[in-house]
Amino acid sequence: MVPGVNGELVRARGLTKRFGDFDAVRGIDLDVRPGEAFGFLGPNGAGKSSTMRMVSCVSPRTDGELTVLGMDPRTQGPDIRARLGVVPQQDNLDFELTVRQNLHVYGRYFGLSRAHVRAKAVELLEFAQLTDRADDQVEPLSGGMKRRLTIARSLINDPELLLLDEPTTGLDPQARHLLWDRLFRLRQQGVTLIVTTHYMDEAEQLCDRLVVMDGGKIVAEGSPGELIARYCSREVLELRFTGEHKDVDVHGLAERVEILPDRLLLYTDNGEAALAAVYQRGLTPVTSLVRRGTLEDVFLRLTGRTLVD
Helix, strand or coil: CCCCCCCCCEEEEEEEEEECCEEEEEEEEEEECCCCEEEEECCCCCCHHHHHHHHCCCCCCCEEEEEECCECHHHHHHHHHCCEEEECCCCCCCCCCEHHHHHHHHHHHCCCCHHHHHHHHHHHHHHCCCHHHCCCECCCCCHHHHHHHHHHHHCCCCCCEEEEECCCCCCCHHHHHHHHHHHHHHHHCCCEEEEEECCHHHHHHHCCEEEEEECCEEEEEECHHHHHHHHCCCEEEEEECCCCHHHCCCCCCCCEEEECCCCEEEEECCHHHHHHHHHHCCCCCCEEEEEECCHHHHHHHHHCCCCCC
């Protein structure tokens, strides 16, 4: 079956998810194209996971249209799930089994032959860099290893679409970067990825295109570079002062100023010039930092709060 109206693997129009009187997802439109890494960026409670659960056919939509791989999740959920890979927010590995056995057992759920699953498990263990731990129990593995095993398990059926919900939450920086490398390899192989995250650096690293969600709505859409260019200045000057930051007068020193509890953000095309102007005004910050604009600045501009509020 040909996916979507224009070849999209996922197509939603007015997609809504309601729990009682609460609208978790409020009428969103989106298209996910074959071969791309598509991201949902936003804080906890933005509606990202609720959207993913509808796409993965484990939670029915309340209203709107949704097709996944050209099929309707309401009537063809099992057919869709057979062609998906799903990495949940929390690892749900079987601690009673070894690393290798987790792959073997999961593969049998898809009706794959034992011979096929054994061969595929060898390939996936190498991909996840877990070959030397294949016959170890799962429980003593590090968080990063468990996450890589969960991703490897999700690939046992050669999915056309891989859904990853907050894939690196709780991992240390080294484990996060190793996981990013594994996901980048999947992109090179043509696997379509949908990723939810509240880490702006993760979205920049992984996503070709993304939507920013807040309060169940999509508030912006584009590539990371497009969003930064559209909603943020080229540079940002971060200043920290003693006392109340709201009492520091930096009016007129930048195109836009954000006053956060712990720092001031001055949005400008020339951070060093803005810093010189700060000193010329007689202000003496405790610390100063000139950096490029990021997706977190985009989110702050769109919603009035940071991603980690």
